[in-house]
């Protein structure tokens with residue numbers, strides 16, 4: 499029973515929050531006339547001493563302690579004596595305690611992670627700004643599609659991370675609710691003021707239903723999703739780093755400090771950080787799925803199953819705290835071979851859409867324009883040439899509308915510049931986009 503039940507090996511991270519909440523609880527007991535003035539002072543002094551000992555490691559859980567709450571109660575009684583220490587338990591339960599403390603821990607962790615995401619966004623935007631005009635092949639279905647700016651592509655990853663940070667901020671507002679005062683499930687009869695505790699803990703409001711307060715863990719599941727989504731977004735960039743740094747692509751090189759060698763192959767430079775990013779995303783998805791499975795069909799109110807709510811999130815947070823700075827360093831030190839990317843940008847007849855859209859601007863229906871551009875591709879391909887190597891006569895033979903002026907879009911620069919509506923890859927739009935991202939990062 500004891501071996502199964504004990505949770506101090508993971509819930510000890512809640513100890514400073516538990517002590518802060520205990521101090522707040524003591525003040526409402528005092529306000530309700532359940533602690534005398536001198537008792538409140540002594541209680542706070544004992545809790546401060548306990549916090550100092552927890553911080554220094556002088557006080558730690560023992561095998562006989564079931565969880566962080568019971569360990570700290572033992573520590574308090576050691577310091578305040580049985581009579582005073584025993585008074586703090588009035589009007590609260592471990593059920594409302596843990597539901598509150600876990601929110602406090604998650605809010606701090608989420609804020610910390612948001613800061614690391616901003617650093618990664620910054621590294622992506624730095625790289626984008628360092629390569630303002632560099633073109634690369636844009637892909638759909640992983641096939642060459644249309645040329646894009648490297649800066650536009652990097653900014654696309656930064657945009658996904660902006661939403662990840664937004665989700666953390668949105669979640670934070672929803673999570674700022676205090677279940678303290680819900681008691682075991684039905685609330686407290688002692689005239690304690692839950693809002694006063696919430697105020698002292700920096701939580702905006704109080705649970706409106708004590709059953710919900712003690713039984714709900716959707717705040718944890720929601721953050722598990724937000725963090726899994728973040729890891730998935732990071733994994734998409736990581737996968738591209740893996741591909742871009744292969745000999746076949748040759749778009750980028752990893753810095754030695756952010757790559758690993760092989761124990762047998764002396765030439766190897768492996769993208770382990772990116773691979774771990776890919777792998778960790780799977781792990782974080784598992785943490786989300788596991789927590790949802792724990793919550794599914796669980797009757798109200800508190801059940802001990804809920805103790806399983808902590809390890810998945812503690813793990814997701816721990817992994818991201820290690821992973822994000824590594825991915826940021828890898829990103830910041832990546833060297834792009836812009837000549838190689840530029841050379842590949844028009845490959846695969848990626849300017850064919852530009853021919854079709856140029857024809858549309860001349861008044862040709864898109865259906866016919868698409869067909870004519872397709873014929874240009876077929877002719878160029880069968881004769882081993884690029885689209886801009888077709889002659890004026892050949893263009894005119896395919897469609898009388900295909901006048902020599904079509905050549906203005908048969909360069910990568912022309913194709914990029916023409917995509918100048920909001921969100922497009924034209925250099926002017928990308929520069930605006932990067933300025934917007936910079937402003938977002940600074941504001942967060």
Ligand code: ARG
Nearest residue numbers: 505565592593596802804805
């Ligand atoms: N360690 C428990 C948890 O994390 C705290 C609440 C225990 N309550 C109880 N009645 N056994 O969920």
